[in-house]
Structures are given as structure tokens and as C-alpha cells.
Amino acid sequence: MIRLDNVTYGYGATELLSGISVHLQPGSFHFLTGPSGSGKTTLLRLCYSDLTPTSGQVTLFERDAKTLSRDDVARMRRRIGVVHQDCQFLDHLPIAENVALPLATAGRRDEASDLAELLAWVGLSDRAQALPPELSGGERQRAALARAVIMSPDVLIADEPTGNVDWEMSLRLLNLLVELNKMGKTILIATHDLNLIRAAKAQVSARVLRIRDRQIQLAGADL
Numbered sequence: 014m015i016r017l018d019n020v021t022y023g024y025g026a027t028e029l030l031s032g033i034s035v036h037l038q039p040g041s042f043h044f045l046t047g048p049s050g051s052g053k054t055t056l057l058r059l060c061y062s063d064l065t066p067t068s069g070q071v072t073l074f075e076r077d078a079k080t081l082s083r084d085d086v087a088r089m090r091r092r093i094g095v096v097h098q099d100c101q102f103l104d105h106l107p108i109a110e111n112v113a114l115p116l117a118t119a120g121r122r123d124e125a126s127d128l129a130e131l132l133a134w135v136g137l138s139d140r141a142q143a144l145p146p147e148l149s150g151g152e153r154q155r156a157a158l159a160r161a162v163i164m165s166p167d168v169l170i171a172d173e174p175t176g177n178v179d180w181e182m183s184l185r186l187l188n189l190l191v192e193l194n195k196m197g198k199t200i201l202i203a204t205h206d207l208n209l210i211r212a213a214k215a216q217v218s219a220r221v222l223r224i225r226d227r228q229i230q231l232a233g234a235d236l
């Protein structure tokens with residue numbers, strides 16, 4: 014689905030990521046971990062072609078990202094749902110409208126019937142008409158997850174989806190991600206929360222990628 018081959022990236026002259034090769038196979042569940050500032054968010058952005066590598070190749074759905082036009086990239090992005098580390102909303106619009114925004118943008122407003130079901134799935138039916146600033150941290154994270162999956166993407170990329178929430182809420186969010194994976198979605202989650210990774214491993218066969226010294230290591234039982 015998404016493949017990075019020998020990818021190198023740096024925002025300036027210094028390399029942040031070097032010789033990174035990752036293959037997200039259909040239906041796989043991956044965690045990406047590593048210290049703050051090690052490049053987790055950067056690596057995720059490379060995976061959905063929000064950044065272009067300095068060298069190496071990114072392949073999205075069997076196509077070299079370099080050969081994609083702007084329209085192609087927009088089409089690919091619809092197949093990849095993203096939960097950003099700092100989930101932003103349009104504060105003047107109710108949560109239901111924020112979640113449905115990707116449908117409206119894609120001219121698929123008619124599919125909004127799924128919206129109620131989706132809000133129920135993330136436990137936000139009662140908060141559908143609330144404005145984003147009125148939500149708690151965990152409610153915002155769940156709304157961001159609903160917005161990321163409303164277009165039925167093949168891949169879900171989530172950047173610290175359980176940041177700023179308590180352990181019980183982390184587990185609820187994890188359960189939603191595991192459910193998506195059981196529905197066949199490919200999942201990639203950046204997190205520094207090793208307890209979350211351990212909890213996930215009890216439920217799904219997840220691989221753990223760790224950034225260390227600008228490179229990716231496959232973490233084993235030594236978590």
C-alpha cells in the first residue's frame with residue numbers, strides 16, 4: 014500500500030531520517046515509536062506524500078510518488094485517513110459538520126447518512142452539535158478519528174492519537190483502531206506510549222518500528 018525505499022529526509026542541511034525502508038502491507042498494523050524529535054511525524058508525512066524525500070523512493074498504491082500529479086496526490090490522500098498530532102477543527106462549526114467536512118469537500122455530501130453511525134461508533138452522538146472548543150481532549154481525539162475514517166480510507170495514519178488522554182480513554186481509542194484493522198484497514202500509529210503498544214500486541218499482531226539514530230529498527234520483545 015505504502016512503501017518507502019531507502020528514503021532520506023532533512024528539513025535543512027542536516028539529515029533527520031536516513032536510509033529508511035518501510036513497507037506497509039494491506040491489512041497490517043504498525044506502530045512507530047522513538048524519542049520526541051526523532052522524526053515520527055516527519056516519517057508519517059513522507060508516508061502520505063505531504064513531504065517529498067531528499068532521496069529514495071516513496072510508492073503509494075503501487076505508484077512512484079514522484080510521478081504523481083497534484084490531482085493524483087489528492088486522490089491518493091482520500092485513500093489515506095490521517096489523524097494529526099494536534100487535531101484542528103473549524104471552531105465555528107459543530108462537531109458533526111467538522112467530521113463530515115471531507116465528504117462535503119469531495120462532493121459526496123449524500124453519504125452523510127453514515128455520519129450518525131460514525132459518531133455513535135466513537136461515542137460522540139450526544140456531542141454532535143457541540144462546537145470543537147467545548148470538547149474534552151479525548152472527545153477531540155475521537156472526533157479527529159471519525160473525520161479521518163469518514164471517507165472509508167484503505168489506510169489510517171494516526172499521530173499520537175492518544176496524546177493528552179487518560180489510560181482508559183487510550184484503551185478506548187486503541188479498540189477503535191483495532192476494530193478498523195479487523196475490518197481490513199492498514200494502520201500506522203506514531204506513539205511514544207509503550208504501554209499502549211503492549212496493550213495492542215495482546216489484541217492484534219502489530220509490528221513496532223523504532224526510530225533510532227535517524228534509522229528505523231524493528232523492535233522485538235525488548236519493548
Ligand SMILES: Nc1ncnc2c1ncn2[C@@H]1O[C@H](COP(=O)(O)OP(=O)(O)OP(=O)(O)O)[C@@H](O)[C@H]1O
Pocket residue numbers: 024025029047048049050051052053054055056098205
Ligand atoms: N517544518 C519543520 N521545519 C523545520 N524543522 C522541523 C519541522 N518540523 C519538524 N522539524 C524538526 O524535525 C525534528 C523531528 O520532528 P518530528 O515532528 O518529526 O518529531 P517527532 O518524533 O514527531 O516528535 P514528537 O514525539 O515530539 O511529536 C525536530 O527536531 C523538529 O524540530
Ligand SMILES: [Mg+2]
Pocket residue numbers: 053054055098172
Ligand atoms: Mg510528532
